[in-house]
Amino acid sequence: MSTILRKHIERITPLTDSEFDYVLAHFSPRSFKKQQYLIQEGELVQNDFFVLSGLVKSYYTNADGKEHLMQFGMEDWWITDYQAYFNQQHAQLNIDCIENTQVLCLSLHNREKLCAELHKMEHFFRKKSNAGYVALQRRILSLLNNNAQERYESLLKLYPELFQRVPKTLIASYLGVSRETLSRFSSKADLK
């Protein structure tokens, strides 16, 4: 399974075998069953998670109990509550499993250690962070512009796989629309 991580890192920076072994030794594997939590709101966030298999979602629950979906995470994606992780604070988000999920956990201490020791890894994480920033900028633009149909189409284009694996109610929550509105988009898309 660790070859998934190696391929993932080497899309940005090549590593020797011994470098990769060293990097990998800073991660710890964990398995979660469907509906289990990787992070619960209020907990101290110890880890960033690299998903090896399965599917998770991160979401915020507001004072009225309404859930707002922040992000999905599947094979080859990173996910955590980054605000809490980078600042070593208590989670505002929940992350739970839509499917049985295997992850590699990376503590902030180990991330910083790897970045300090290996310039290559500092480079890797800077590139990942830049890409993450750009994805969030895109999400904000689509939320501000507030055209749910466009949000639906761009999600479908970026992550067609999600639509096979994620219940429609969650897709609707991610897009910030009702389940009924989503159905209208789906049937329009089917006609194309």
Place this chain on the structure above:
Amino acid sequence: MSTILRKHIERITPLTDSEFDYVLAHFSPRSFKKQQYLIQEGELVQNDFFVLSGLVKSYYTNADGKEHLMQFGMEDWWITDYQAYFNQQHAQLNIDCIENTQVLCLSLHNREKLCAELHKMEHFFRKKSNAGYVALQRRILSLLNNNAQERYESLLKLYPELFQRVPKTLIASYLGVSRETLSRFSSKADLK
């Protein structure tokens, strides 16, 4: 003026005099007058901008001509259209000046060169990118949660200076509310 940049970098990583001189040589200074553009939609985005003085805004104009404010930038802040900058694409955003503005420009080529040559600078830019990611995550949560009063209060707390310098119509646009709604929040806040 370059001491602003040095202080800014040294909040994350100390530099020797010669290191800083070397870094600074990769930036080029530019001045813009009020209402001039740093970036116009459709242009190739060459630079990231570190603001030395003044105040700018980045925004997206949708098909109906409605402007959605993405970000403000003032002294000690970085601003560009990051999606276009990192991918060397054409700008989706506009960035223009609310006040006369002086910036230091950093091309993507020079940014990558500095990061490759100086591990310290790779570290600096990774940390800035992480902080930027967290700020955008916070913004998305507030947009999803869609409580404009809370968005107003958190902006006021984070950037009290903005409220002295930025026209109320722009604050309203940033929050995604009407000018009238903003006035209600302002008068409530004054009563506290």
